[in-house]
Amino acid sequence: MNMIQAINSAMDVMMARDPAVVVLGEDVGYFGGVFRATAGLQKKFGKTRVFDTPITECGIIGVAIGMGAYGLRPVPEIQFADYIYPALDQLASEAARLRYRSAGEFTAPITIRSPFGGGIFGGQTHSQSPEGIFTHVSGIKTVIPSNPYDAKGLLIAAIEDNDPTLFFEPKRIYNGPFDGHYDRPVQPWAKHDGSEVPDDYYRIPLGTAKVVRAGEAVTILAYGTMVHVVSGVVAASGVDAEIIDLRTLVPLDIDTITASVEKTGRCMIVHEATRTSGFGAELSAQVQERCFHALEAPIARVTGYDTPYPHSLEWAYFPGPVRIGEALKKILKD
Known part of the structure; x- marks a missing residue:
């Protein structure tokens, strides 16, 4: 499906x-x-x-x-x-x-x-x-x-x-995973292969994040579309990043986040929404409060810009490979 x-x-x-x-x-x-x-x-x-x-x-x-x-x-x-x-x-x-x-x-x-x-x-x-x-x-x-x-x-x-x-x-x-291009539009009507989804009943408890990729160098927190964008950038860069798909923002699985950041010592947050008062600010505060002594670099945020949604420039507005890649280089250098 x-x-x-x-x-x-x-x-x-x-x-x-x-x-x-x-x-x-x-x-x-x-x-x-x-x-x-x-x-x-x-x-x-x-x-x-x-x-x-x-x-x-x-x-x-x-x-x-x-x-x-x-x-x-x-x-x-x-x-x-x-x-x-x-x-x-x-x-x-x-x-x-x-x-x-x-x-x-x-x-x-x-x-x-x-x-x-x-x-x-x-x-x-x-x-x-x-x-x-x-x-x-x-x-x-x-x-x-x-x-x-x-x-x-x-x-x-x-x-x-x-x-x-x-x-x-x-x-x-909506129509499936990306076709490998993270910095240009994917046609919304394009046909993509689906994922294995059972026809019958099953549930995923709210408040449980998922470690999409295990790593040791940096923790990247994302949700929704940005999980795919981040995964593509990490795969292309070769950085040993741990990627966490939050899945639910409230309730937040802060225990999974904390365990990862204490292991890697670095944290990057990626979301599509605007930066100021975006959910990344709350994530940054909670990580700082719990993992201050483990952090080896400032927490990084890669987000949309603080502007009204720019229709003609939306693909420059989204966090993409260039901005995420630059943030990765900086946080690993600090």
Whole structure:
């Protein structure tokens, strides 16, 4: 399966297992979603469990919160992460606080799926990476898979979770892994070989990072698309780097990160979102607090620039081989 198929499979499996799971959002029903992630679900489970909504992100999330409070497990789709901002008040003021405000009487077991990030010629309003905004909100979990196998297992875990979870899907790798070119566009409609993904139920617990590549010279922390970019750069450079795919930003697997940095003595963080107040800043602070005596060089960050999303220059905006390679040379020299 590619990532779209794996996400579709996760919802299919969970809807078959649990009649409380419902899917809602713009074009998710008959059309099957703008990226086809919900294709076939309405035909299989009916219009009362997979249904289209008006174009109102605040309304979609508000309805989902009410459904969750009354015992359903809604999986709303926000068609692009850029459109999630009208729903920010519902997420931050209602979903994130519901368990606490009700002393545990009510929960918001909702999983908000949304494609995020650039790389498919989407322009300014279809390409943003807003994960840092939501990791700041206590009570919301944030998940970002980097491959089809993890996407299915993590989505199943998120749907089963009793707290609200944002499930950001890196659309640049929706259709499969990169073809080896990390500094130029990959056609979003190109066909790629998929990954081995079981058809049946399995789950990957939230809050567990994965060591993608073991190494001794430097620890590189990444998530989503950047896991593939970093892996390509490391393979080409020959640096003995340990690459950690965070998979979930909240809850964060700080133990895996700490163990790696204490072993290597160096840490680099790579993400697509802007640098200032990006999640890399939080990672840097937590590594510094726990691994200060083990660090042999300043923590490095390679990120997007502090600018509005530059449609015409998006491939210069992304962390790519040149900037990541230069940062690797510098951190190993320090």
